[in-house]
Amino acid sequence: MKLVRTGAAVAVAFVLVFPLYWMVVVALSSRRDLLGGRVGLVPGDLTTENFRRVLDAFPVSTWFVNSVAVSLSVAVLTVVTNLLAGYAFAHLRFRGASPLFVLALATLVLPVQVIMVALFRLVTEMQLYGTYWAVILPTSASALGMFLARQWFIGIPRDLLDAARLDGAGEWRTFSRIVLPNARPLVAVLFFMSLLSSWNDFAWPLIALKDNELFTLPIGLLYLQGQYGPDYTATMAYALLNVAPMLALFVVFQRSFVQGFTSSGLR
Structure with missing residues (x-):
């Protein structure tokens, strides 16, 4: 029973945390990599270019x-x-x-x-x-x-x-x-x-x-x-x-x- 509760808690935590994780991955990826389909669950080359563009434009x-x-x-x-x-x-x-x-x-x-x-x-x-x-x-x-x-x-x-x-x-x-x-x-x-x-x-x-x-x-x-x-x-x-x-x-x-x-x- 304890194993079932632990598994359910892990599953719920994954569902809740994954959107935030994906937000971080996309935010630190380049637009070219995203459009080219080269952005996966494990990020490759990370960049802060997106944050600079946003801060400069607004x-x-x-x-x-x-x-x-x-x-x-x-x-x-x-x-x-x-x-x-x-x-x-x-x-x-x-x-x-x-x-x-x-x-x-x-x-x-x-x-x-x-x-x-x-x-x-x-x-x-x-x-x-x-x-x-x-x-x-x-x-x-x-x-x-x-x-x-x-x-x-x-x-x-x-x-x-x-x-x-x-x-x-x-x-x-x-x-x-x-x-x-x-x-x-x-x-x-x-x-x-x-x-x-x-x-x-x-x-x-x-x-x-x-x-x-x-x-x-x-x-x-x-x-x-x-x-x-x-x-x-x-x-x-x-x-x-x-x-x-x-x-x-x-x-x-x-x-x-x-x-x-x-x-x-x-x-």
């Missing part, structure tokens, strides 16, 4: 800074709103809490395309269209993150919170001094989830931003494909530049990420 550094600024802003705001909402649903009693929680979870089944028109009208009337805030504010909360936070906070003994209140601590002091220090893995998983989602977001930033200087990396990939056409080596090189930061971040913080998930009820 303001990749500017788009990278934009992605970092937008993603970090979204991640910080999402963590704050989800922690507060999760604590409220877990330990505060107010009228309509259950229906409101169910309504918030129901938004998980709505694709972003359904609300794009409403979001566009909203940011336009607020005079935010074409700015970073048009991308940051509509995505600064997550129903899934709120659910994870609620599940985590439910696991905190109510007697501990009642003891703090009896000692004179208000709700904010109870949250900041007792609850929050014990939720570091949760903060890590919420931060990484929102950061990854915002980093890879394409559809809404493409609509909300109109200035090329404000574009993020995923939007830049669309412009690269339009200019280079079937030049898959340049496209893969750019895609690798987009994937690498999030991949490195996950490798560094994978322990906190996994611990946060396993402790939040999604086992």
